[in-house]
Amino acid sequence: MEWISRKNILIVGLGLMGGSYARGLKRLGFHVSAIDRDPEAIRWALEHDVIDRGYDHVDETTVRDADAAIFALYPGVFLEWVRDWQHLFKPGLMMTDVTGVKSCVVYDIQAELRDDVEFIAAHPMAGREVYGVQNSDERIFRDANYIVVPTEKNTPEAIEWCRSLGRILGFRHIAELTPEQHDEMIGFVSQLTHVIAVSLMTCSDNTHLVDYTGDSFRDLTRIARINDAMWSELFLMNREPLLRQMDVFLAELGRFRDMLAAGDREGMREKMRLSTQRRALFDKK
Amino acid sequence: MEWISRKNILIVGLGLMGGSYARGLKRLGFHVSAIDRDPEAIRWALEHDVIDRGYDHVDETTVRDADAAIFALYPGVFLEWVRDWQHLFKPGLMMTDVTGVKSCVVYDIQAELRDDVEFIAAHPMAGREVYGVQNSDERIFRDANYIVVPTEKNTPEAIEWCRSLGRILGFRHIAELTPEQHDEMIGFVSQLTHVIAVSLMTCSDNTHLVDYTGDSFRDLTRIARINDAMWSELFLMNREPLLRQMDVFLAELGRFRDMLAAGDREGMREKMRLSTQRRALFDKK
Numbered sequence: 001m002e003w004i005s006r007k008n009i010l011i012v013g014l015g016l017m018g019g020s021y022a023r024g025l026k027r028l029g030f031h032v033s034a035i036d037r038d039p040e041a042i043r044w045a046l047e048h049d050v051i052d053r054g055y056d057h058v059d060e061t062t063v064r065d066a067d068a069a070i071f072a073l074y075p076g077v078f079l080e081w082v083r084d085w086q087h088l089f090k091p092g093l094m095m096t097d098v099t100g101v102k103s104c105v106v107y108d109i110q111a112e113l114r115d116d117v118e119f120i121a122a123h124p125m126a127g128r129e130v131y132g133v134q135n136s137d138e139r140i141f142r143d144a145n146y147i148v149v150p151t152e153k154n155t156p157e158a159i160e161w162c163r164s165l166g167r168i169l170g171f172r173h174i175a176e177l178t179p180e181q182h183d184e185m186i187g188f189v190s191q192l193t194h195v196i197a198v199s200l201m202t203c204s205d206n207t208h209l210v211d212y213t214g215d216s217f218r219d220l221t222r223i224a225r226i227n228d229a230m231w232s233e234l235f236l237m238n239r240e241p242l243l244r245q246m247d248v249f250l251a252e253l254g255r256f257r258d259m260l261a262a263g264d265r266e267g268m269r270e271k272m273r274l275s276t277q278r279r280a281l282f283d284k285k
Numbered sequence: 286m287e288w289i290s291r292k293n294i295l296i297v298g299l300g301l302m303g304g305s306y307a308r309g310l311k312r313l314g315f316h317v318s319a320i321d322r323d324p325e326a327i328r329w330a331l332e333h334d335v336i337d338r339g340y341d342h343v344d345e346t347t348v349r350d351a352d353a354a355i356f357a358l359y360p361g362v363f364l365e366w367v368r369d370w371q372h373l374f375k376p377g378l379m380m381t382d383v384t385g386v387k388s389c390v391v392y393d394i395q396a397e398l399r400d401d402v403e404f405i406a407a408h409p410m411a412g413r414e415v416y417g418v419q420n421s422d423e424r425i426f427r428d429a430n431y432i433v434v435p436t437e438k439n440t441p442e443a444i445e446w447c448r449s450l451g452r453i454l455g456f457r458h459i460a461e462l463t464p465e466q467h468d469e470m471i472g473f474v475s476q477l478t479h480v481i482a483v484s485l486m487t488c489s490d491n492t493h494l495v496d497y498t499g500d501s502f503r504d505l506t507r508i509a510r511i512n513d514a515m516w517s518e519l520f521l522m523n524r525e526p527l528l529r530q531m532d533v534f535l536a537e538l539g540r541f542r543d544m545l546a547a548g549d550r551e552g553m554r555e556k557m558r559l560s561t562q563r564r565a566l567f568d569k570k
Binding site for chain 2: 209231273
């Protein structure tokens, strides 16, 4: 079994996701090291037994010893880290990540990477509305999807290793998409929904309505509390797919608006029936 | 106490809301009669002790005996019902309703109504995604807002009677708005959110994405399962306020789109920070 020989795991970036990976893998018996520039994150994680070893700088021995590495960094610094430190990687190192956008990350990393190590991208579609290793929790994986995002550069062995990582961490559903398919999908189900929630909150000063909001408004705006640094970076890195999704949605909302203005009851009812029918599929899951 | 002398309650329209009012009032010791054109709704309600008496036609004695009446009809048939049967009303009858739009209902009813009875409008902001008296449940009021919507035609006694109805039914929060304020508010927090949810489901064939959706997409589209007959009627009866809200939202979403297209990271972050700050207020409730 491939996994037995990859017992030293290095996690780069020890926030909510990195910490959750660390907890899950340590519980499964792996030796987990972490590197994060925040000494407090490392101190806390060591104190709470989230990791076996941790450093607030690049500890060369730890990087050299790693059999597998999980990158849980902001996308903008991921490539830079790999450029700076890949000379330390053990030959045969298997790398994966947790980045929420793919096309603009995967190809660049794979192009830069040494030939004797392999990067197989993945997106664990899990999260919480809170941040930091202090809030990490491997149970967030249980109801979540895990998407492996291979390119033609990836070997079957790496793909299988990456899928098995999702399996042992307990994800509910494991799927495979190309970087382009992934980015279109994420533009729609995640990024567009966040833009809508934000715009609902910012389109007018609605704070006097707080006493009147029911569940529907609360549901639609729960994700309007958003990490602005991370999400603006993700949006910009997925600009074209997100713009396409926004334009499709804006056009549809505009059509509904025009039906309402024209008093087209039957047109609106048809949209509502289609919506009801489609949404029913999502309830079954 | 005003309530003691109004012991005979008539409910016109025995669906989810009418049935929930009936259950709550019957439990409080009132004598509850109901009229609904569906004989099965009446039969079921009698068999399950939801009402004391029920008719699938306008039973004249029952209307004459009523001290207070609650109208839980679709808005389009409410005015017609009052025109046809108000000659039966007992002098001093107090009427209220549960209609989700107000300006286009309240003034017409009050203009038509006999001088010796009074209509005070109310909107119980409660509901379920299922319909019919079979799904009625007075516990839906517990976490809900109850809005009294008086006009200058209403007496302080009627307003107080209507507020006390909300209190004894157990609503969490009771407020007062003018018909115009109510309709702007409902256009934003309820109708606009439903249009958004519907448009998210209809803007493209997204059914292949069902395996990839996380909580955010599910939250935003939960209300996309919608009673098309009722909601299209509510939208058309609140056309101008809803169009205004849609236009404000469309403009804001368009601004965000243009920021993204222009790569304006700081502009997007500012929107996200405002959104996060405003949404925090809604969490405290």
